[in-house]
Amino acid sequence: MLGEVFDMKIKTMLLGSGAVMLIAASAVAQDGQTTESPVAGEPMADEMTIVSWGGAYQDSQLKAYVEPYLEMHPEVQVTWDESSAEAVAGMRAQSEANNVTWDLVDVTAADAMRLCDEGLAMEVDIDEIAAPAPDGTEASEDFGEDMLVSDCFIPQIAYSYTFGYRTDVAEWDGNTPSSICDVFDLETFPGRRSLERRPHNNMEWALICDGVAMDDVYDALETEEGRQQAFAKLDTIKDQTVWWTAGADTPQLLADGEVVFGSTYNGRLFSLIVEQDQPVEMMWDTQSYDLDGWVIPADLGEEELNRVKDFLWFATDTQRLADQAKYISYGPARASSAPLVGEHATLGIDMAPHMPTNPENATNAFVQNYEWWADYRDDLDAEFQAWLAQ
Incomplete structure (x- = not known):
């Protein structure tokens, strides 16, 4: 039903995972090595094209599980395609042309649902794709039912969209933004903003x-x-x-001082603030939670x-997903x-305080x-683009 309120169990689950992270020091670590994949020994391609988002997130994937996998399988060549933002359009076009060139595609939860509904992504049994x-x-x-939002979705991380802001804006007269609605307050916080297009x-x-x-947001929409x-x-x-289309845009605009506020993925802001030491802070108020994971294109050879299944068995195991959090602040x-x-x-x-799921960061989160x-x-994309053109 279109007006149905979204499932708040997801929010409870996310907050709970943040609490677990905070007590991680007292937890007993277990060996994260997986058993051999179910397709081990079967004929496999030696090339794999992985579609992702570029930037700090793709780099975390590379370090956490692609490079370790390639060390185990030096015969395999991985090609990256940074087209995840246009994954739905890309998979539609490949299907219509009967020419599937992508092997594994990183998408958001909503896009996974769309691709699954359209028959463009393969339905999977998560217990056959991912290791115990x-x-x-x-x-x-x-993973839990709240992560398994689609029959085609193989979860990786929970993340959020939020805002970064410059800490050195003289025109703000010492005021510090604390609410998402400060983005709309041009009088107190003048300057250019960046929002996704x-x-x-x-x-x-x-x-x-x-x-x-x-x-009531979705009822209103x-x-x-x-x-x-x-x-x-x-x-x-x-x-x-300033309207951005790539995840790297807002961090660069903030670093260059082209904007004073900018929305993007929390992991991109973590990289900008912590790794690059830019005069920027994260504003967690009303951060918007999302899930990200893999889909496999339908009709793959x-x-x-077999290569994709072998890789996923490794890349989505307990240790590999934990390893990814060593490089980016996604849960x-x-x-x-x-x-x-x-x-x-x-x-x-310590990465726990930088996670969107940390309870201190999630007091007013939006799912x-x-x-x-x-x-x-x-439909809303078309309406939004028409509004932009006005």
Whole structure:
């Protein structure tokens, strides 16, 4: 039902995983090595094209499980395609051309639903694709039903969209933003903003900052009146907004001082703030939770599919997902991975306080309705682009 309130169990699960991370030091680590994949010994392709997002996130994937996998399989060549932002359009086009060139595609939860509904992504049995936890718990239980949002979705991480802001803006007269709605306050916090060039998150934040309760956001967006309310709120900052399309855009704009506020993925901001030591801070208020994971294109060749399955068995195991959190501040999708999250691989800092799932960061978090976006993304995209062109 279109007006149905999104499942708050996801929020409870995310907060719970953050709490687990905070007590990780007292947890007993287990050996994260997996058993041999079910397709071991079967004919496999020696090339694999992986589609991801580029930047710090793709780098964390490379270090946490692609490089270790290639050390075990030196005969394999991996090619990266940084097209995840356009994964739905890309997979549609490849299917229509009967020419599937991608082997494994990193997507958000809502896009996984869309691709699954359209028959473009392969349905999977998570217990046949992903290894059990070290204690023998099946993958389906270790991930949990709140992560398994689609029959085609293989979860990796929980992350959030949030804002970074410059800490050295003289025109702010010492004021510090603390609320998502400060983004819409040009009087107290003058300067250019960067927002993603799509309706996702922007519409929700606009309604929340125009007085709509979080639980009522998607009911409002189902109506013409609600959408116009969101656009009217966005109109108040439209002429002060730079519209981004790639995750690297906002960090670069903030670093260059081209914008004073900017939305992006929390992991990108972590890299900018902690690794690059830029004069930027994270604003966690009303961070928008999302899930990210893999889908396998439908109609993949047998040898290509065997290679993908072998890789996924390794790349989504307990230790590998925990290892990814050494490089970027995203929460691993497996419950068994959380106690293994520790320090940053090179900086030596505790990663738990930087996670979106940390309770101190999640006091006013917003959980996206993935199913709603899967149903309405195309229509609202068109409406949003028409608004931008006005």
